[in-house]
Amino acid sequence: MIAQKVKQADDTSTEEKIKNAARIVFHKKGFAAARTRDIAEEAGINLALLNYYFRSKEKLFNLVMIDTLSNFFESVSEVINDPETTFEEKISLFASRYIDLLLTESDIPVFIFSEIRNNPEELLQKIDIRNAIFNSVFNRQFNEALIEGKIGQQDFFHFMMNFLALIVFPFIAKPLLKAVSDKNEDQFNKIVEERKKLVPLWIQAILTVNSKAK
Amino acid sequence: MIAQKVKQADDTSTEEKIKNAARIVFHKKGFAAARTRDIAEEAGINLALLNYYFRSKEKLFNLVMIDTLSNFFESVSEVINDPETTFEEKISLFASRYIDLLLTESDIPVFIFSEIRNNPEELLQKIDIRNAIFNSVFNRQFNEALIEGKIGQQDFFHFMMNFLALIVFPFIAKPLLKAVSDKNEDQFNKIVEERKKLVPLWIQAILTVNSKAK
DNA sequence: TTAATAATTAATCAAATGATTAAATATATT
DNA sequence: AATATATTTAATCATTTGATTAATTATTAA
Numbered sequence: 099m100i101a102q103k104v105k106q107a108d109d110t111s112t113e114e115k116i117k118n119a120a121r122i123v124f125h126k127k128g129f130a131a132a133r134t135r136d137i138a139e140e141a142g143i144n145l146a147l148l149n150y151y152f153r154s155k156e157k158l159f160n161l162v163m164i165d166t167l168s169n170f171f172e173s174v175s176e177v178i179n180d181p182e183t184t185f186e187e188k189i190s191l192f193a194s195r196y197i198d199l200l201l202t203e204s205d206i207p208v209f210i211f212s213e214i215r216n217n218p219e220e221l222l223q224k225i226d227i228r229n230a231i232f233n234s235v236f237n238r239q240f241n242e243a244l245i246e247g248k249i250g251q252q253d254f255f256h257f258m259m260n261f262l263a264l265i266v267f268p269f270i271a272k273p274l275l276k277a278v279s280d281k282n283e284d285q286f287n288k289i290v291e292e293r294k295k296l297v298p299l300w301i302q303a304i305l306t307v308n309s310k311a312k
Numbered sequence: 313m314i315a316q317k318v319k320q321a322d323d324t325s326t327e328e329k330i331k332n333a334a335r336i337v338f339h340k341k342g343f344a345a346a347r348t349r350d351i352a353e354e355a356g357i358n359l360a361l362l363n364y365y366f367r368s369k370e371k372l373f374n375l376v377m378i379d380t381l382s383n384f385f386e387s388v389s390e391v392i393n394d395p396e397t398t399f400e401e402k403i404s405l406f407a408s409r410y411i412d413l414l415l416t417e418s419d420i421p422v423f424i425f426s427e428i429r430n431n432p433e434e435l436l437q438k439i440d441i442r443n444a445i446f447n448s449v450f451n452r453q454f455n456e457a458l459i460e461g462k463i464g465q466q467d468f469f470h471f472m473m474n475f476l477a478l479i480v481f482p483f484i485a486k487p488l489l490k491a492v493s494d495k496n497e498d499q500f501n502k503i504v505e506e507r508k509k510l511v512p513l514w515i516q517a518i519l520t521v522n523s524k525a526k
Numbered sequence: 527t528t529a530a531t532a533a534t535t536a537a538t539c540a541a542a543t544g545a546t547t548a549a550a551t552a553t554a555t556t
Numbered sequence: 557a558a559t560a561t562a563t564t565t566a567a568t569c570a571t572t573t574g575a576t577t578a579a580t581t582a583t584t585a586a
Contacts, residue, residue: 112563130345131430134544144565149545205429212426214487215419216345222491231492255493255503259482260514267477270484273428277436278445279469289469296523300474303517309510326533348574358535363575370574532583539576545569552563 113151115141121162125205128212129159163213170206171227173199178236185239186302192236193265193297197290200269207270231258243305251310260304264297327365329355334372335380339419342426343373377427377435384420385441387413392450399453400516406450407479407511411504414483421484445472457519465524474518478511 110118119141123132134155138145152158177183177192200207214222231237232254240257243249268275268290276286324332333355337346348369352359366372391397391406414421428435445451446468454471457463482489482504490500 127430128342128344128426130342133542135542145544146546146566147564150563153545155544208426208429211484211488212342212422215422216341222488228492228494256507256510259485259489260478262485263477263481264474267481267484268473270425270481271473271476274425274436275469275473278442280442293470296470299521299523300518303521304514307513307517309513347572349572359574360536360576361534364533368574528586530583530585532581534581535579537577537579539574541572541574543570543572545571547568548566550563550565552561554559554561556557556559 112143112147116143116148116151117161120158121166124159124162125166125209128209129216166206167210170199171230175230175234178231178234181235185236185243188236188239189301190298194294196265197294200266201287201290204269204272207266211270249305250308252307253310256309261301264293264300268293326357326361330357330362330365330372331375334376338373338376339380339423342423343430380420380424384413385444389444389448392445392448395449399450399457402450402453403515404512408508410479411508414480415501415504418483418486421480425484463519464522466521467524470523471519475515478507478514482507
């Protein structure tokens with residue numbers, strides 16, 4: 099009876115528990131450094147169950163990776179493909195949503211970039227962010243702004259790199275930046291929080307620059 | 313006789329060969345995914361020699377890490393502590409020097425950030441970039457420019473994050489960016505090369521923004 | 527040249543780790 | 557309740573991998 103209640107309480111199925119644990123451990127340590135025993139322990143289950151449900155470490159990893167990438171890009175591609183918002187609004191919403199996402203999932207950037215390093219071709223075909231970005235409403239609006247002379251002559255690829263850089267870099271460099279600036283977790287998060295407002299300001303400043311090579 | 317000539321030709325000592333190989337393999341795969349056998353093969357030596365010269369994988373890794381970090385930061389701290397150059401000049405020189413460095417050592421950013429993730433406290437005490445940055449001539453000149461009203465009210469920490477982000481991020485995200493933009497190695501490098509001129513322009517634009525929270 | 531030392535190799539060890547198995551327990555079906 | 561099926565566990569396996577050893581070769585010193 100009590101056992102039942104407890105089981106009801108921590109609701110999730112074994113399969114889900116393992117997947118969640120795998121997500122945490124893989125995100126934190128990467129594929130190579132993560133041991134299946136770490137994942138089993140994190141999930142509070144017997145090691146054999148991992149293979150019972152997912153066959154192998156690699157299969158489990160692939161699930162986590164696909165899950166991570168699609169969740170991650172889905173959430174932001176929504177914003178840049180919203181036909182209702184203006185270009186300027188998208189900049190603010192994108193920065194704000196992206197930073198919020200990273201504040202709760204701060205391991206993801208290093209995880210993605212370090213795993214892609216080990217396996218670029220296989221991982222990259224799992225996702226189609228190509229279209230999501232380069233055929234986005236956001237890109238179209240950028241081009242319109244260019245033609246209307248509202249922003250300086252510049253390359254969309256550079257612009258996107260800059261935008262992403264200003265948003266994502268603090269999370270990638272977080273341990274280093276925390277250490278060199280002697281800030282604790284809360285102070286650091288507060289600073290990053292400020293960037294939800296600041297990044298759009300800086301991006302607007304960058305957009306005024308006429309930087310097209312002639 | 314011939315054997316001697318050959319030996320003279322690939323000059324480096326066994327110890328040096330191992331260290332160079334370790335550098336390459338660790339930078340590319342990270343500590344956990346790098347096998348001592350990979351390093352031995354890359355160096356063209358017998359596996360046992362690795363332990364003969366360096367005792368353990370971990371000791372060898374620590375050497376490589378210290379070497380990487382100190383070389384890396386030394387090269388840039390020179391620029392930001394040069395008393396002869398102006399603030400504006402430092403921005404250009406820093407961007408240019410840093411990007412050149414990364415063009416030849418493009419694995420380093422992901423290597424550093426992913427290893428720090430696995431071991432923040434130990435690794436970070438190995439270097440003293442704290443002083444190099446926050447007591448730099450560059451920082452002093454930034455403050456002077458602030459007081460003289462030459463740049464908008466803003467935080468040096470944000471500014472440095474932005475500066476580093478615009479320089480380093482393309483190298484971190486390179487495989488992803490190459491894939492989504494469908495660019496080859498040469499095209500990508502050419503674009504990054506452009507940034508030696510562009511990043512200073514963008515940074516100057518950012519510096520005009522008045523972004524101090526009130 | 528000879529002896530001593532250093533460098534190198536092939537073989538092997540020991541621990542870590544992903545995976546499997548067979549038995550035990552829980553759950554569902556009849 | 558009885559049977560069948562699914563889930564879970566402890567024990568074990570097999571491979572990988574960092575490290576060592578003992579023998580061999582090369583180099584240096586006497």
